[in-house]
Amino acid sequence: MAELKTKAKPKQALKSRSKWTRDDTELTVLAVPTMVWYALFCYLPMFGIILAFKDYKIVDATKSFLYNLIHSDWAGFKNFQYFLSLKDFPMILRNTILYNVVFIVLDIVLPVGLAIMISNIYSKRKSKAYQTLMFMPHFMSWVVVSYFVYAFLDGDKGLLNTIIQYFGGDRIKWYTEPKYWPYILTFMHIWKVLGYSMVVYLASITGIDTSLYEAAVLDGASKAQQARYITLPSLQPIIIMMFILAVGRIFSSDFGLFYQVTRGANVKIAEVVTTFDVKIYQMVSTSSRLGQNAAASMFQSIVGCITILTANAIVSKIDRNSALI
Amino acid sequence: MSKKKAATTNDNMNRLNRISPTTNVLFNILFLVLALMCFLPIIFIFIISITKNDVLRTQGYQLYVTAETASFDAYTFLWNQKHVILNALVVSVKVTVIGTVLGVMLTCLMGYVLSRKEHKLNGFLTMLVFIPMVFGGGLASSYVVNTQILGLRDNLWVLILPLAVSSFNVTIARTFFRTTIPDSIIESAKIDGASQWTVFFRIVLPISKPVLATIALFLAFGYWNDWYQSMLYINDSSLKSLQATLDSMQKSLEYLTKNPSAGMTSADLKKAMPEEAVRMAIAFVVAVPIACIYPFFQKYFISGLTVGAVKG
Numbered sequence: 353m354a355e356l357k358t359k360a361k362p363k364q365a366l367k368s369r370s371k372w373t374r375d376d377t378e379l380t381v382l383a384v385p386t387m388v389w390y391a392l393f394c395y396l397p398m399f400g401i402i403l404a405f406k407d408y409k410i411v412d413a414t415k416s417f418l419y420n421l422i423h424s425d426w427a428g429f430k431n432f433q434y435f436l437s438l439k440d441f442p443m444i445l446r447n448t449i450l451y452n453v454v455f456i457v458l459d460i461v462l463p464v465g466l467a468i469m470i471s472n473i474y475s476k477r478k479s480k481a482y483q484t485l486m487f488m489p490h491f492m493s494w495v496v497v498s499y500f501v502y503a504f505l506d507g508d509k510g511l512l513n514t515i516i517q518y519f520g521g522d523r524i525k526w527y528t529e530p531k532y533w534p535y536i537l538t539f540m541h542i543w544k545v546l547g548y549s550m551v552v553y554l555a556s557i558t559g560i561d562t563s564l565y566e567a568a569v570l571d572g573a574s575k576a577q578q579a580r581y582i583t584l585p586s587l588q589p590i591i592i593m594m595f596i597l598a599v600g601r602i603f604s605s606d607f608g609l610f611y612q613v614t615r616g617a618n619v620k621i622a623e624v625v626t627t628f629d630v631k632i633y634q635m636v637s638t639s640s641r642l643g644q645n646a647a648a649s650m651f652q653s654i655v656g657c658i659t660i661l662t663a664n665a666i667v668s669k670i671d672r673n674s675a676l677i
Numbered sequence: 678m679s680k681k682k683a684a685t686t687n688d689n690m691n692r693l694n695r696i697s698p699t700t701n702v703l704f705n706i707l708f709l710v711l712a713l714m715c716f717l718p719i720i721f722i723f724i725i726s727i728t729k730n731d732v733l734r735t736q737g738y739q740l741y742v743t744a745e746t747a748s749f750d751a752y753t754f755l756w757n758q759k760h761v762i763l764n765a766l767v768v769s770v771k772v773t774v775i776g777t778v779l780g781v782m783l784t785c786l787m788g789y790v791l792s793r794k795e796h797k798l799n800g801f802l803t804m805l806v807f808i809p810m811v812f813g814g815g816l817a818s819s820y821v822v823n824t825q826i827l828g829l830r831d832n833l834w835v836l837i838l839p840l841a842v843s844s845f846n847v848t849i850a851r852t853f854f855r856t857t858i859p860d861s862i863i864e865s866a867k868i869d870g871a872s873q874w875t876v877f878f879r880i881v882l883p884i885s886k887p888v889l890a891t892i893a894l895f896l897a898f899g900y901w902n903d904w905y906q907s908m909l910y911i912n913d914s915s916l917k918s919l920q921a922t923l924d925s926m927q928k929s930l931e932y933l934t935k936n937p938s939a940g941m942t943s944a945d946l947k948k949a950m951p952e953e954a955v956r957m958a959i960a961f962v963v964a965v966p967i968a969c970i971y972p973f974f975q976k977y978f979i980s981g982l983t984v985g986a987v988k989g
Binding site: 372381387389392396466484485493511514543546633654 | 718738787795802808814821827838905923924964
C-alpha cells in the first residue's frame with residue numbers, strides 16, 4: 353500500500369488541480385451501495401465506543417434505543433474497569449495469548465516445512481491428491497468438525513476410548529478433563545488450517561524462478577541447502593505478511609474452535625478454553641448490561657488495533673517492502 | 678525441435694536435482710498419513726450413522742460396521758422428519774444464493790472504483806475500506822446495532838447482509854481490476870461516450886470472470902458454512918439454516934422432535950429416534966455436499982489467495 357501511495361502522489365497532485373468531472377460523479381455513484389454497507393456494518397458499530405462509556409439504562413421504554421442511549425448516564429471508565437477486574441480476566445488473557453503464540457509458531461513452521469517437502473515429491477499427481485485431501489478441513493464448518501471430534505472423544509462411546517480400552521487402558525472423560533484440552537485444541541487448529549496454509553506457501557514456491565535452483569545445483573548445493581538458501585528467502589515476504597496478520601490478531605481467537613469443539617466451553621474445562629471471544633460471546637448472550645459488554649469487546653478491538661499497527665511498524669523498520677501499510 | 682531439446686535438458690536437470698528415492702518414499706508416507714487424517718473422520722461419521730443404535734449404545738462407536746450391525750434407521754428417521762431438514766436446506770440455499778450475488782456485486786463495484794486511480798475520492802475510499810481491516814466495533818456493538826438500530830433480529834437478512842462484503846475480498850477485486858484490465862480499453866470506451874456504468878457492466882465484468890468466480894466461491898462457502906450469525910440473531914426455528922440446525926442439535930436432539938410430523942407426539946417420536954446414529958447422520962448429510970464439491974473449486978481458492986497476497 354505504501355508503494356502505491358508514493359507512486360500515485362505526483363499524479364494525484366497534478367489531478368487535484370483539475371475540476372471534479374462527470375467521471376468522478378459516475379464512479380462515486382457506483383461506489384455508493386458499498387459505501388452504505390460499510391457505514392452500516394463497519395462504521396456504525398464503531399460508535400459502539402460511546403456505549404462502552406455509558407451506563408445504559410432504559411430511561412423511557414416507549415422511546416427508541418438511541419434516545420435511551422443519549423439520556424443514559426456517562427460511566428467514565430467504569431465499564432472497562434469492570435471487565436479488567438473480572439476474576440477470570442488474567443486467565444482469559446493468558447489463554448488467548450498463549451494459544452495464539454503457539455498457533456503463530458506452528459502455523460508458520462509446519463506449513464512451510466510441509467510445502468517444501470511436498471514440492472519435492474516425484475509424482476505430481478500424488479502431490480495433487482494429497483493437497484486436495486488435506487484441503488478438506490478448511491471447507492468444513494466448526495459445527496461439523498465438532499461432531500467429528502465428538503465421535504472420537506465422547507466419554508462413553510467415543511472411538512478414542514474404544515481404542516484405549518482395546519489396548520487395556522482406562523476410559524477418559526475427555527470433555528471434563530481440563531489437562532487435555534490445550535493439546536486437543538492445538539491439534540484441531542492445526543488439523544483445520546494445515547492443508548490450506550501449505551497450499552498457499554506451495555503456490556509461492558512454484559512461483560520461484562527455477563534458474564536459481566539450476567545455478568545452485570551447478571555450484572553443488574544439496575537439496576537441504578537449496579531449501580535453506582533459495583526457497584526460504586523467497587518465501588520470506590509472504591511469511592512476514594502472515595506473521596504480521598497473525599500477531600495483529602493475538603487478542604482474538606477462532607470462536608468456532610474454542611466454543612464449538614469444546615461443546616460450549618463447559619464449566620469444568622472453562623479455565624483452559626475460555627478466550628476473549630468466548631467470554632464476550634457469553635457476556636453478550638447472557639447479560640443485558642450493554643455498557644459492560646461493549647467495553648469488553650471494545651477493549652479487544654482497541655488492543656488488537658494497537659498490536660497490528662505495532663507489528664506492522666516493526667516490520668516496516670526491518671523491511672519496508674514487507675509491511676502492510 | 679529446439680523446444681523438445683530444451684524440455685529434455687530440463688527433465689535431466691530435474692532428474693539430477695531431486696531428493697533421494699528413500700526420502701521420496703518417506704515423504705509420500707508422511708503425506709499419505711496426513712491426508713488420511715484429514716479425510717477419514719468423515720468416513721467414521723458415516724460408519725457410525727449406519728450402525729444399529731443398540732450396538733452404539735452398548736458397545737460405543739465402532740471403526741467398522743458389519744452386515745449384522747448395519748442399519749439405515751437413522752436415514753429413514755431423517756427422511757420421515759424431512760420437513761425440518763428441507764426447511765433448513767431451503768434457508769441455507771436462499772442465504773447462499775442471495776448473499777453470493779449481492780456480495781459479488783457490492784465487492785466488485787467497490788473494487789472497480791478503487792482501481793480507478795484518477796478518481797478524486799480514491800484516497801478517501803481506500804481508507805474507508807482499509808480501516809475496518811485493523812479496527813472494528815466488536816461483537817457487542819455490532820450486536821446492538823443489528824438488533825436495536827437495524828432491527829434485524831429473526832430476519833433472513835441478518836444472515837446475509839453482515840457477511841456480504843469484506844475488505845479482503847474488495848482488495849482482491851481491486852488488485853485484479855488494476856492489474857488485468859488495460860486502461861486503454863476503458864479510455865477508448867469513454868471516448869466513444871460510454872458512462873462508467875456501461876464500462877463496468879458491459880466491458881469490465883464480462884472480462885473479469887476469474888475474479889468473479891473466486892469471490893463468489895469465497896462468499897458461497899462462507900454463507901453455506903455460517904452458523905455464527907444464526908446463533909446470535911435467530912431464534913425462530915423456521916429461519917435456521919442447515920449448519921444452525923446441526924448446532925442446535927448439539928445442544929439437544931429434542932430440537933428435531935419439537936416439530937413432530939403429523940400424527941405423532943413428541944414422546945412417540947423421541948422413542949422412535951435412533952439418537953446416536955441420527956446425530957452423526959445429520960453431520961454427514963451436511964458435510965458431504967461440500968466434501969464432494971470443493972475439489973472442483975480448489976484452484977480458484979488458491980488463485981484468489983495468491984492475488985490477495987499481492988499487496989497494493
